[in-house]
Amino acid sequence: MTRSIEIVVVHPELLGTYGDGGNAEVLSHRARLAGVDAVVHPVAHTEPLPSGADVYCIGGGEDVAQIACVQALRGRGADTLAAAMARGAQVLAICAGLQILGDVFPGSRGEPVEGLSLLPVTTHRGVERLIGEIAMRSPLTGTMLTGFENHRGITELRDGLQPLGSMTLGNGNGIGAVDGVVTDSVIGTYMHGPALARNPELADVILRRLGIDTTAVHDDAAVAFAAERRAVASSMAAQQQRRGRRGPSARQW
Amino acid sequence: MSLRLRLGLVAAAAAGTASRLLGRGNGVAIAGRVLVAVAPSALRELAAGRRIVLVSGTNGKTSTTGLLASLLAPLGPVSTNGTGANLTGGIAAALAARPRAQTVALEVDEMHLPLMLDALQPQAVLLLNLSRDQLHRTQEVRVIANRWREALDRHPEVHAIIDYEDPFLAYVTQAHERTTRLGFGFRTHLDAACCPGCSHPLTWQPPRYHCAQCGLGGRSVHRTEQAAGAVERNAALAREAARWMGVADPPVDRTRDRVASLRLAGRDLHLRLVKNPASWTEALAHLPAGPVVLAVNARGVDGRDTSWLWDVDYTPLRGHDVVVTGERRLDAAYRIGVAGVPHRVAADLEQAVAALPSDQAITVLMSYTAYIAVAS
Numbered sequence: 001m002t003r004s005i006e007i008v009v010v011h012p013e014l015l016g017t018y019g020d021g022g023n024a025e026v027l028s029h030r031a032r033l034a035g036v037d038a039v040v041h042p043v044a045h046t047e048p049l050p051s052g053a054d055v056y057c058i059g060g061g062e063d064v065a066q067i068a069c070v071q072a073l074r075g076r077g078a079d080t081l082a083a084a085m086a087r088g089a090q091v092l093a094i095c096a097g098l099q100i101l102g103d104v105f106p107g108s109r110g111e112p113v114e115g116l117s118l119l120p121v122t123t124h125r126g127v128e129r130l131i132g133e134i135a136m137r138s139p140l141t142g143t144m145l146t147g148f149e150n151h152r153g154i155t156e157l158r159d160g161l162q163p164l165g166s167m168t169l170g171n172g173n174g175i176g177a178v179d180g181v182v183t184d185s186v187i188g189t190y191m192h193g194p195a196l197a198r199n200p201e202l203a204d205v206i207l208r209r210l211g212i213d214t215t216a217v218h219d220d221a222a223v224a225f226a227a228e229r230r231a232v233a234s235s236m237a238a239q240q241q242r243r244g245r246r247g248p249s250a251r252q253w
Numbered sequence: 254m255s256l257r258l259r260l261g262l263v264a265a266a267a268a269g270t271a272s273r274l275l276g277r278g279n280g281v282a283i284a285g286r287v288l289v290a291v292a293p294s295a296l297r298e299l300a301a302g303r304r305i306v307l308v309s310g311t312n313g314k315t316s317t318t319g320l321l322a323s324l325l326a327p328l329g330p331v332s333t334n335g336t337g338a339n340l341t342g343g344i345a346a347a348l349a350a351r352p353r354a355q356t357v358a359l360e361v362d363e364m365h366l367p368l369m370l371d372a373l374q375p376q377a378v379l380l381l382n383l384s385r386d387q388l389h390r391t392q393e394v395r396v397i398a399n400r401w402r403e404a405l406d407r408h409p410e411v412h413a414i415i416d417y418e419d420p421f422l423a424y425v426t427q428a429h430e431r432t433t434r435l436g437f438g439f440r441t442h443l444d445a446a447c448c449p450g451c452s453h454p455l456t457w458q459p460p461r462y463h464c465a466q467c468g469l470g471g472r473s474v475h476r477t478e479q480a481a482g483a484v485e486r487n488a489a490l491a492r493e494a495a496r497w498m499g500v501a502d503p504p505v506d507r508t509r510d511r512v513a514s515l516r517l518a519g520r521d522l523h524l525r526l527v528k529n530p531a532s533w534t535e536a537l538a539h540l541p542a543g544p545v546v547l548a549v550n551a552r553g554v555d556g557r558d559t560s561w562l563w564d565v566d567y568t569p570l571r572g573h574d575v576v577v578t579g580e581r582r583l584d585a586a587y588r589i590g591v592a593g594v595p596h597r598v599a600a601d602l603e604q605a606v607a608a609l610p611s612d613q614a615i616t617v618l619m620s621y622t623a624y625i626a627v628a629s
């Protein structure tokens with residue numbers, strides 16, 4: 001292996017409640033299968049964010065941890081991320097991680113907290129917590145992506161920002177029947193925790209954007225796992241349709 | 254004893270017998286529910302004049318309460334809810350079953366602890382740990398911690414015995430004067446990135462966690478015990494509670510943590526319930542030699558989401574013969590594959606067992622619903 005990529009996990013001690021560390025593991029696992037070495041570098045909120053990494057993974061967490069994270073990133077950390085996005089590094093932002101990249105997100109009592117303003121995105125608090133399996137069709141991968149959502153954020157995309165996918169099950173952003181956000185350098189989603197584990201093709205999009213050829217990557221366990229979750233999500237969506245029920249997103253927001 | 258309580262006891266006994274005859278378990282919880290319905294003050298009356306220790310926490314309640322009850326035996330007959338019936342019904346039934354036992358050790362569900370502190374007026378409360386249990390309910394750890402703290406505020410007379418290395422328990426007893434704080438030399442906590450009291454990020458540096466903002470974690474402990482894992486920690490806490498109740502020198506005893514044995518297709522299986530990241534990490538860190546089956550479900554009380562699989566370190570599995578089964582076996586198989594653990598996948602427990610060499614006992618680590626399906 002000649003090439004090596006650096007994957008930074010941003011503040012895992014704060015934003016890592018739901019197995020978010022899995023995303024860096026899946027990325028490096030698939031990079032190695034593609035013949036590229038990977039170094040995973042967890043960076044605590046007390047340390048400066050390294051400026052030269054290829055991927056920055058920002059995970060989900062409780063609102064108190066989310067606020068501590070954004071406070072630590074304000075200023076230099078945000079500048080580092082902005083520069084990384086400008087040079088084509090990739091940011092994977094999960095749940096709370098997606099919210100802090102925007103202009104504003106809700107604090108513990110729903111009060112607005114200023115985000116890092118790296119994306120034209122605003123989040124406010126919804127009526128109830130959205131918990132359960134979700135699925136979406138994603139133009140980015142050309143496949144159905146599946147995950148588990150557990151949040152109370154309603155996230156609006158502005159300025160023609162593109163979502164990651166259109167919901168076939170569950171709520172995602174909670175508005176417009178879409179989930180997440182995609183730019184040239186950011187993939188954000190409400191599929192919480194190890195979202196890349198269930199969606200290896202999404203991991204491969206990130207690797208390809210770094211110039212890694214993933215055509216030779218074969219991992220039967222990943223394929224079987226992703227296929228099973230897609231099948232479960234499809235049958236759950238069909239069941240909901242038969243009952244004439246639309247997702248809570250359609251009813252409430 | 255009031256007439257109402259006597260009536261309640263008769264009705265409860267009848268309901269318990271009926272439930273047993275109908276084959277619906279051992280009838281304990283039903284009997285207790287009937288008792289409380291007929292005599293609402295039953296708990297208070299049954300508790301009056303007795304010396305009571307309540308045991309609560311996310312993991313290890315049942316086995317620790319069992320151990321504590323046996324450690325208290327030198328004081329005389331002990332009343333306890335040995336079956337893990339830890340809600341109002343089970344507790345009432347346990348108190349009614351041995352009304353003359355002066356010493357009482359009761360396992361109490363986390364959400365019921367404030368209610369039981371009010372109703373039973375115990376002498377002491379033994380708090381083992383607090384972490385996320387049902388896995389999509391992390392927020393509730395903070396909710397429970399706050400309720401416990403409020404309940405202790407109402408009962409300054411109750412003596413608390415805690416594992417001080419759990420920041421949630423340190424927070425619960427932060428203002429509670431009558432507290433015995435045990436230390437075990439340092440451990441980390443998956444759900445305590447931020448201070449349970451003031452939300453400031455905690456500093457985790459051996460031998461202590463610390464909150465720079467409100468000072469949580471800064472007290473010195475009353476005693477530091479050697480403990481290799483949760484089982485030993487809970488045993489040390491139980492001994493401390495027994496000592497506090499007046500047992501001169503409670504013996505050191507290794508207790509079993511929801512372990513059951515089963516023979517299946519001529520093989521010896523040691524079943525171990527593992528229900529959250531803390532207990533998985535614990536079980537894997539103390540794995541006996543021999544083959545291992547992981548049975549992973551994600552329904553009901555297991556939590557419907559398997560993300561937590563990525564919060565557990567699987568390196569202790571290396572070198573073991575490993576088979577993965579359960580309804581979410583593909584989640585688990587992919588996860589331990591990425592962790593570099595060679596394994597096979599089997600459709601069910603029978604096939605998992607058949608896939609393993611026949612000359613060794615098999616350790617089976619199981620999600621709650623998988624465990625209940627075979628162990629009860």
Ligand SMILES: [Zn+2]
Nearest residue numbers: 448451464467
């Ligand atoms: Zn604090």
